[in-house]
Amino acid sequence: MTSGRKKLIFGNWKMNCLVADQANFISELEKNRSNFANPSVKVAVFPPFTLLNLLSIQLKQFPVVELGAQDLFYENKGAYTGEISPVQLKDIGCEYVLVGHSERRHLIGEKDDLLSKKVSAAIDAGLKVVFCIGEKLEQRDRNLQLETVSRQLSALTGIKNLTAENLVVAYEPVWAIGTGRNATGAQAQEMHKYIREVMKVRSSQFAEELHILYGGSVKSANIEEIISKPDVDGALIGGASIVWNEFFDIISKVNKLVG
Numbered sequence: 001m002t003s004g005r006k007k008l009i010f011g012n013w014k015m016n017c018l019v020a021d022q023a024n025f026i027s028e029l030e031k032n033r034s035n036f037a038n039p040s041v042k043v044a045v046f047p048p049f050t051l052l053n054l055l056s057i058q059l060k061q062f063p064v065v066e067l068g069a070q071d072l073f074y075e076n077k078g079a080y081t082g083e084i085s086p087v088q089l090k091d092i093g094c095e096y097v098l099v100g101h102s103e104r105r106h107l108i109g110e111k112d113d114l115l116s117k118k119v120s121a122a123i124d125a126g127l128k129v130v131f132c133i134g135e136k137l138e139q140r141d142r143n144l145q146l147e148t149v150s151r152q153l154s155a156l157t158g159i160k161n162l163t164a165e166n167l168v169v170a171y172e173p174v175w176a177i178g179t180g181r182n183a184t185g186a187q188a189q190e191m192h193k194y195i196r197e198v199m200k201v202r203s204s205q206f207a208e209e210l211h212i213l214y215g216g217s218v219k220s221a222n223i224e225e226i227i228s229k230p231d232v233d234g235a236l237i238g239g240a241s242i243v244w245n246e247f248f249d250i251i252s253k254v255n256k257l258v259g
């Protein structure tokens, strides 16, 4: 495997699942325990805030599955009604947090300067950030995809203490998210290679060790094509991550691929 990078299979549950669903997830996890023994494959789930604490407690019996949150605020505490702080996420056992998911960029209107603050705060609190980037369809149609992701990555410029350990980049073309239309392996590889090139601004070693995930309509039927590309270090999976059999099937295919 290139540069000691692992394959990361991350499930973003988005605004889905109730207490009963996550109980079901845990019992399916129990049945699929053997699926999680590969040291080269790392699995994490990103449930909604309402399930984080419960899942954190239940995942103690499955230390191979890590926990992440889907968003955070950039202050540690205070009068910010409705927000959740990095310190609070760390406190209940979160390892990761998503920042800049396209649904937050485009539905909620989060901009680069806000995302920079969120990344900084998360890193300072000891969380690992999955920083999501990706172009919209009209940007790809106008051949602006490289320019778009390069601008999105510039939100990381100037953030101290970023390492290839505490940062993961997820390339998620907006036109592929939840649409059933995934990027081809070749399109993902082209973009991931470019992202790695851009990240050399930090250092060649940083870029080489950085995990870059692909996201957008990943399922068991296309995981092999996507993940077999040299610069694709895993997948951020939405819809297929809450169909438990499908999620476990994806993990077992990745296990086989990495040996």
Ligand code: PGA
Pocket (backbone or CB within 6 Å): 012, 172, 176, 177, 178, 179, 180, 215, 216, 217, 218, 236, 237, 238, 239, 240
């Ligand atoms: P999808 O979502 O797999 O449902 O396309 C991916 C994501 O938004 O992270």
